[in-house]
Amino acid sequence: MRAIALILVSFMSLGAWAVGTQEQPDRNDRIYNLTGAVGLKGYDPVSYFPEGGSQPQMGNMNFAGQYGNVVYYFASEAHRQMFFAEPTKYEPTYGGWCAWAMANQSYADIDPMLFTLNGRRLHFFISRGAKARFDRDLINRETAADNFWRSESGEMPRF
Numbered sequence: 688m689r690a691i692a693l694i695l696v697s698f699m700s701l702g703a704w705a706v707g708t709q710e711q712p713d714r715n716d717r718i719y720n721l722t723g724a725v726g727l728k729g730y731d732p733v734s735y736f737p738e739g740g741s742q743p744q745m746g747n748m749n750f751a752g753q754y755g756n757v758v759y760y761f762a763s764e765a766h767r768q769m770f771f772a773e774p775t776k777y778e779p780t781y782g783g784w785c786a787w788a789m790a791n792q793s794y795a796d797i798d799p800m801l802f803t804l805n806g807r808r809l810h811f812f813i814s815r816g817a818k819a820r821f822d823r824d825l826i827n828r829e830t831a832a833d834n835f836w837r838s839e840s841g842e843m844p845r846f
């Protein structure tokens with residue numbers, strides 16, 4: 688009886704872990720812009736989108752979830768659930784690196800408050816100047832950044 692209880696508890700623990708974790712086999716998380724294992728410097732990726740409030744919010748460790756090898760913090764359980772229902776919609780482009788830098792074939796960190804949401808594409812930037820230059824020629828800069836990201840990571844860009 689004790690063995691059955693132990694097995695049952697083990698399965699329940701695995702189920703709870705799986706709710707907040709999701710694999711994506713075609714990712715190259717080794718080159719993502721992370722703080723430890725945390726993406727977006729702890730900001731909630733859903734908060735940038737209209738359904739998440741359109742305002743960057745710092746996430747909360749209590750609502751963390753792991754996608755591939757990246758841990759994201761969310762402002763609420765509802766945001767966490769939205770993310771895991773459609774993670775490729777909410778993940779930042781270019782592994783969370785500066786989109787302007789990617790368009791110029793390099794890497795630069797980001798300021799999570801400097802972003803452009805182009806449809807379903809969430810781009811981040813290191814400075815206001817980088818954001819302004821990228822936004823002025825959005826289509827061509829996205830194409831250049833997409834090509835560089837594909838060559839560096841082996842991943843297809845997020846759309």
